[in-house]
Amino acid sequence: MLGAWWQDTVKTYRGNAIFVRDFRSQMRGWKPMWFWLGYLGLILLVVGSFYGGIMRRGTIDIAELQSILVGLFVGFSTLLSYLVLLVAPALTAISIVQEFDRKSIDLVQSAPVSARYLLVGRLLSAYRYVWILLMLALPFAAVGILMGGFTWPQLLATFFGISLQGLLVASLGLVTGVMTRKIVPAVIQAYAAFVVVGIFTGILSAMAAAMAFGRGGGGAPGFGFWGVLTPGVTQWAVLGTTPLGNWQAPNLLLATVTTLFASRLMMLGAASAIAPTLTPDIGRLRANSLVAALLFGLMGAFLVASLPGGMRGGGISPAMIMGNTFNTLIGFGAITVVNYLACWSFIGERKYQTNGLWNIKMLFKGTPASVLPFLTALMLVATLGFVGGVFLSSGRVSPELLLYIPWGWGINFFLVGLCWWASLLSTGNLPGARRLGGLFFILVMIIFSAVIGIITRGEGNAAAWAWHPVLGAYGEQQYGPGVLGHGLILWALGGILLFTAERKRRKIIRASYE
Amino acid sequence: MLEVLNLHKNYGSFTAVTDVSFTLEPGDVFGFIGSNGAGKTTTIKMLATLLEPTHGTARLDGFDITEHPLEVRKRIGYMPDFFGLYDDVKVWEYLDYFSALYSVPVKDRPGVIDNVLELTDLTFKRDAMVASLSRGMQQRLCLARCLVHDPTLLLLDEPASGLDPRARAELKELLAELGRMGKIILVSSHILPELADFCNKVGIIERGNMLAFGGVDEIARGLKSIKVLEFRVMDRASELSMWLHGKPNIQNTYLMGATTVKVDFDGSHENQVELVRAIVNAGYPVMEVREEGVDLEDVFLNVTQGALN
Ligand SMILES: Nc1ncnc2c1ncn2[C@@H]1O[C@H](COP(=O)(O)OP(=O)(O)O)[C@@H](O)[C@H]1O
Ligand SMILES: [Mg+2]
Numbered sequence: 014m015l016g017a018w019w020q021d022t023v024k025t026y027r028g029n030a031i032f033v034r035d036f037r038s039q040m041r042g043w044k045p046m047w048f049w050l051g052y053l054g055l056i057l058l059v060v061g062s063f064y065g066g067i068m069r070r071g072t073i074d075i076a077e078l079q080s081i082l083v084g085l086f087v088g089f090s091t092l093l094s095y096l097v098l099l100v101a102p103a104l105t106a107i108s109i110v111q112e113f114d115r116k117s118i119d120l121v122q123s124a125p126v127s128a129r130y131l132l133v134g135r136l137l138s139a140y141r142y143v144w145i146l147l148m149l150a151l152p153f154a155a156v157g158i159l160m161g162g163f164t165w166p167q168l169l170a171t172f173f174g175i176s177l178q179g180l181l182v183a184s185l186g187l188v189t190g191v192m193t194r195k196i197v198p199a200v201i202q203a204y205a206a207f208v209v210v211g212i213f214t215g216i217l218s219a220m221a222a223a224m225a226f227g228r229g230g231g232g233a234p235g236f237g238f239w240g241v242l243t244p245g246v247t248q249w250a251v252l253g254t255t256p257l258g259n260w261q262a263p264n265l266l267l268a269t270v271t272t273l274f275a276s277r278l279m280m281l282g283a284a285s286a287i288a289p290t291l292t293p294d295i296g297r298l299r300a301n302s303l304v305a306a307l308l309f310g311l312m313g314a315f316l317v318a319s320l321p322g323g324m325r326g327g328g329i330s331p332a333m334i335m336g337n338t339f340n341t342l343i344g345f346g347a348i349t350v351v352n353y354l355a356c357w358s359f360i361g362e363r364k365y366q367t368n369g370l371w372n373i374k375m376l377f378k379g380t381p382a383s384v385l386p387f388l389t390a391l392m393l394v395a396t397l398g399f400v401g402g403v404f405l406s407s408g409r410v411s412p413e414l415l416l417y418i419p420w421g422w423g424i425n426f427f428l429v430g431l432c433w434w435a436s437l438l439s440t441g442n443l444p445g446a447r448r449l450g451g452l453f454f455i456l457v458m459i460i461f462s463a464v465i466g467i468i469t470r471g472e473g474n475a476a477a478w479a480w481h482p483v484l485g486a487y488g489e490q491q492y493g494p495g496v497l498g499h500g501l502i503l504w505a506l507g508g509i510l511l512f513t514a515e516r517k518r519r520k521i522i523r524a525s526y527e
Numbered sequence: 528m529l530e531v532l533n534l535h536k537n538y539g540s541f542t543a544v545t546d547v548s549f550t551l552e553p554g555d556v557f558g559f560i561g562s563n564g565a566g567k568t569t570t571i572k573m574l575a576t577l578l579e580p581t582h583g584t585a586r587l588d589g590f591d592i593t594e595h596p597l598e599v600r601k602r603i604g605y606m607p608d609f610f611g612l613y614d615d616v617k618v619w620e621y622l623d624y625f626s627a628l629y630s631v632p633v634k635d636r637p638g639v640i641d642n643v644l645e646l647t648d649l650t651f652k653r654d655a656m657v658a659s660l661s662r663g664m665q666q667r668l669c670l671a672r673c674l675v676h677d678p679t680l681l682l683l684d685e686p687a688s689g690l691d692p693r694a695r696a697e698l699k700e701l702l703a704e705l706g707r708m709g710k711i712i713l714v715s716s717h718i719l720p721e722l723a724d725f726c727n728k729v730g731i732i733e734r735g736n737m738l739a740f741g742g743v744d745e746i747a748r749g750l751k752s753i754k755v756l757e758f759r760v761m762d763r764a765s766e767l768s769m770w771l772h773g774k775p776n777i778q779n780t781y782l783m784g785a786t787t788v789k790v791d792f793d794g795s796h797e798n799q800v801e802l803v804r805a806i807v808n809a810g811y812p813v814m815e816v817r818e819e820g821v822d823l824e825d826v827f828l829n830v831t832q833g834a835l836n
Contacts, residue, residue, distance in 0.1 A: 030627030038615040116611040120672070123575045123605040124628040125597045289577040 021127055031121075031134025032141075035108070039142065052096070053149060059092060060085070060153045075161075082162020086154070087248055090171045093150055094178060094244035097143050101179040102186030102203035104139040109190030109283075110199050118287070128284035128294055132187050136280060139186070143179035147172045170251040170265055174241040177272045181242060182207050184276035187283040192451075237316065241268035257315050278305055285379055295379035299387055306391050310398025313338050315406050335403055336417030336496065343395050343421035370515070388429065392422055416496040423503025424482065428454060430510025437517055528552055529574075529680055529711055533583035536569050536735075543569045545735040546583060551713070551728065553679070556706040558722035559715040561732035567715040568608060570732070571682050574713070575605040587680055601629070604673025608684040610665050614658035618649065618668060621657055622675060629676035643671040647701065663694030670701065680711045687716060699725050755819040756799070758788045761812035770809065774802070786814075 039045060063085045067078065112118045112131075121131055154168055182203065189202035240250025241264050250268075254261040281298035288294055317338045372382035376390065396418060404410050428450075435449035461481055468477045479485050479493025482503055494502060529551045536544040544566040551557050561567050572578040574585055576596040584591055590598040613621060622640045631639055644650045647667040652660060660668060666686065673681055683702075687695050703725045706712050716722050722729070730740040739746050760767055768782045776794030783789055792799065803816055 024630065028627065028633070030624050033627065034613070034616065034620070034624045037620055038613075041615065115613065116607065116609050117613060118611075119572075119575075119577055119607050120605070120611045120625075121628065122577055123600055123603065124625065125600040125630065126628055127597075289579070 021130070025127070025130045025133050029130065029134040029137065031131060032137050035134070035138035036141070039138070049149060052146065055096075056089075056092070056150055056153055060089060060156075063088075064156065078160065079162050082157050082160055085157055086163045086167075086171075087245075089150075089154060089157075090175065090248045091245040093147065093172075094175050094247060097146060097175055097179040098182050098207060098244060100146065101139050101143055101183040102189070102207060103200045104142055105135050105183045105186030106190040106199040106203045107186075107196050108135050108138070109187060109287075110194060110196045113194055114196075122287075122289055128288040129280065131287075132280045132284050136180070136183055136187060136276065139183035140176065140180050143176050143183070147176060167248070167252065171248045173265065174247040174251045174268065177268055178242055178244065178247070180276055181272050184279040184283075188279045188286075191283045191286045238262070238264040238267035238271070241265060242272065255316065257312070274305055274308070278302060296377040299377050302391060303394050306395035307398040310343075310395040310400075311402040311405075314399045314402025332411040332413035335411070335414050336420075339396075339399050339414070339417050340421045340424070343392055343399070343425070385429065388425060392425055396421075416500075419500030419504065420496055423500045423507065426507035427482075427503045427510070428507075430507040430514065431457070433511055433514040434517075437514055437521070529585065529587050529713075531574070531583075531585040534570060534573055534585055535581050535583045536566075536573060536578065537581045543735050544573070544732075547732070547735075547737045548583075549730055549737065549740045551711045553709045553711055554706060555728050556702060556712045556726045557714065558726035558729045559713055559732065560717070560722065560729060561715075562717050565717075565732045566735040567717075567732060568684055569735075571605070571684050571713065571715060574680075575603060575682055576600055577605075601676065602678055603680045603682055604676070604678040605682045606669050606673050606684060606686060608688070610669055612657050612665060612668070614656070616657055617653075618644075618655055618657060618660070619653050621668065622671060625672045626675045631675060639675050643674045646674065646704075647671040648697070663690055663697070666690060666694065666698065667701070670698075674705075678710065681705065681713065683712065683714045685715055685717070687718075754792045756790050756792045756802075757783075757815075757817040757819060758790075758806065758811075758813060759786055759815040759817070760788070761814060762786065763811060764788050767806070767811050770811075771806075774805075776802070 063081075067081060109132075112121070118131075122128070151172075157163060158165060158168060185206045186199070186203040189199045189206060192202065193199045238250065238255045240246040240253070243250070250264050253264045255264055255267055256262075257267075278298070278301060281294055281301060285295040285298050314335070317334060370382065371385050372380070373386045375383035376386050377383075400410055400414075403414065431453040432450035435453055438449060465477045465481055476493065482499060485493055485499055493499070531547060531549050533546045533548055534544060535546050536542070547566075547570055559567055559570070569578065573580050574592065576592050576599055580593065584593050586592070587599050587602050590602070592599050613624075616624065619640055622643065623636055626636045626639055640653075641650070644653060647670055649664060649667055649671060652664060657665070657668065670683075670686070673683075686702075687698055690698065702712055702714065706725075706727075714722060714726070727742060728740070729743050729746055731738045731746075758767065762785070764784070764786050765782055768780050768788045771777055771780045771788065771790055776792055776798050778791035778793060781789040792802070794802070799818075803813075807813055
């Protein structure tokens with residue numbers, strides 16, 4: 014078993030045929046040349062006008078020059094970030110959709126390679142492309158170094174950070190590529206997913222920066238490792254550290270580990286979604302996800318707990334900060350969503366649930382009977398990790414924090430109900446069920462936000478926003494249903510959805526016997 | 528050896544393949560025949576481990592398709608009913624790509640590629656772009672791809688469809704050659720004559736049911752009421768027709784004019800001898816007894832009609 018896994022892993026990363034093939038077609042003909050010329054032209058335009066400006070100034074003192082060059086560096090690396098974020102997910106999403114479009118997917122999958130092999134090949138191809146783009150840009154940046162604005166370690170670390178962003182969004186592209194059969198929606202979904210992740214990391218970075226600021230003039234702003242993955246902030250964060258308990262962990266290291274882990278999860282999710290039959294990928298995905306959930310829970314708690322106490326004033330209790338972090342992690346953390354989408358299998362089995370609704374023996378199988386047990390295990394582990402992290406870092410767990418747990422779980426329960434309906438409504442069509450599930454979720458979120466938006470007529474009405482099932486967590490708790498109330502509402506809604514879906518399912522089965 | 532054991536596939540409440548079982552030995556060229564929607568592609572995809580059977584399974588050289596899909600994949604060459612070609616690579620690159628997927632060692636690849644190109648008559652297109660090939664050549668390239676890892680079982684889903692007669696003849700020759708090399712070849716088609724002359728086994732599937740399976744002659748012989756006997760008499764044909772009606776092994780009698788009677792006969796050769804003797808003994812002026820040739824086309828129509836009725 015382990016031997017087979019090892020063999021597969023070696024085969025996947027050494028001389029991956031897809032990696033080789035993609036290179037041949039990426040380099041062929043004039044198209045790539047034109048693309049790169051355009052790319053270089055754009056960079057030249059930006060950088061050239063900068064250097065040109067400096068030249069025209071004639072005399073300039075060193076300090077001023079250096080600050081200008083730092084500005085250039087920031088602008089330049091932000092530009093590169095965005096270019097990479099634009100190109101990388103499109104590369105993977107398009108290549109996967111094309112594979113289905115040409116139906117060559119069947120040929121690849123009838124060969125003795127795992128779904129992972131195919132996806133890793135694609136991912137590495139995209140990553141290589143990201144580095145080609147970065148290397149093409151290197152000479153322009155190097156001029157700035159020669160003029161003394163910034164240093165090689167700064168530049169290379171930043172490039173590495175940008176490449177991590179590329180890897181992360183490329184793996185997002187894989188997931189969206191397997192969810193749809195059309196190129197444009199796949200790419201748009203990848204961008205949209207990235208925007209969501211970006212908002213999430215952006216909020217975290219901003220929080221970290223604000224807290225560091227609140228500490229009182231501690232010199233350079235202390236960006237957390239999320240900053241490495243946030244365009245425009247990368248260059249500030251790459252050489253910094255993030256306190257993990259008592260350890261000042263290098264941001265680049267944390268970002269690398271996080272990226273590798275997240276992209277592995279997304280890749281496994283995509284792999285189990287395209288695998289034609291039940292494969293070990295699903296088992297691995299689920300095992301990996303449980304570990305990820307534990308780690309994310311622990312790390313989240315440690316990170317937030319070790320932030321300086323700047324935010325503790327102003328009516329915001331540590332329990333509330335922790336509670337909101339918990340909600341973000343458990344409630345709509347990408348781990349859950351990705352796994353959730355990969356949970357569904359067996360076309361007939363999903364509709365008829367022949368293995369029942371709750372089969373814990375199938376915890377590591379992709380059957381619908383194990384969806385609920387698996388999700389429950391996932392949340393349990395993440396919650397344990399988080400609460401454990403809070404306890405380990407601060408020595409106590411505030412009872413107020415525990416109130417957030419039903420809320421975070423409730424969001425998931427609600428999602429399960431929605432997806433249950435989605436799978437019933439898209440009879441026997443797996444991608445359809447996934448899309449519908451996702452659509453329902455987005456619709457519900459939009460409807461909630463829209464209703465609240467209409468009620469408040471665009472004015473900052475804390476009382477209304479406090480009712481929002483997700484964003485309400487950031488509101489002031491004297492309004493709205495309160496922490497526990499939110500949890501109860503979501504559980505009730507989820508329960509109604511599950512109950513009605515289950516009744517509908519039984520009706521369908523009964524009808525099919527008649 | 529390929530053993531197919533009660534292979535079954537439901538799409539939701541619709542049954543596409545119903546408990547199909549058969550066994551093929553090395554060297555067998557198996558014609559898998561059925562009209563459109565009969566369940567051929569579904570069966571082949573299950574054998575190619577691309578579709579999970581609802582129940583039942585198949586074993587190739589002892590490896591179960593559901594339990595050891597990767598082992599099975601090493602031993603099969605699957606050619607779907609579409610090409611699935613990458614058009615942005617050259618012919619040799621395409622084959623190199625699949626050699627790598629099938630773990631052909633790097634140093635052996637040039638030799639393997641030359642071999643399969645030779646076998647499929649594509650050597651002269653080695654450096655051409657895949658997109659520039661004609662349909663027949665693309666078909667042969669697909670077949671070449673299936674051969675890079677020297678599989679024991681070839682699954683070819685409607686390989687002859689869309690080919691001109693010449694390309695079709697070449698394909699047949701190639702498949703016969705591969706059969707002689709000791710591979711198991713499964714070829715599906717909805718047009719029977721396409722397969723009749725080079726298959727040694729035939730299976731007929733209709734609405735997911737395998738209606739007949741066996742050697743070509745075996746099927747023809749084993750089938751009831753498909754042999755047509757024609758009696759030509761000097762006169763009294765209508766009387767003979769009445770006389771024959773209801774005799775053992777006679778299914779139907781048809782009066783074909785003043786001197787000819789045809790019957791659907793389902794007896795053995797011995798029964799046939801007895802019948803002729805009885806007719807003569809009864810005093811009918813028999814001039815000629817003719818057995819209409821049974822070809823696969825009739826078998827097919829006969830069998831499938833039975834299923835449709
Ligand atoms: N994915 C699917 N979902 C539902 N029904 C299908 C699917 N694929 C095939 N079928 C149905 O199964 C039957 C058999 O199809 P198929 O195996 O493709 O037939 P053949 O290859 O013999 O023409 C057809 O009636 C077809 O409509
Ligand atoms: Mg077909």
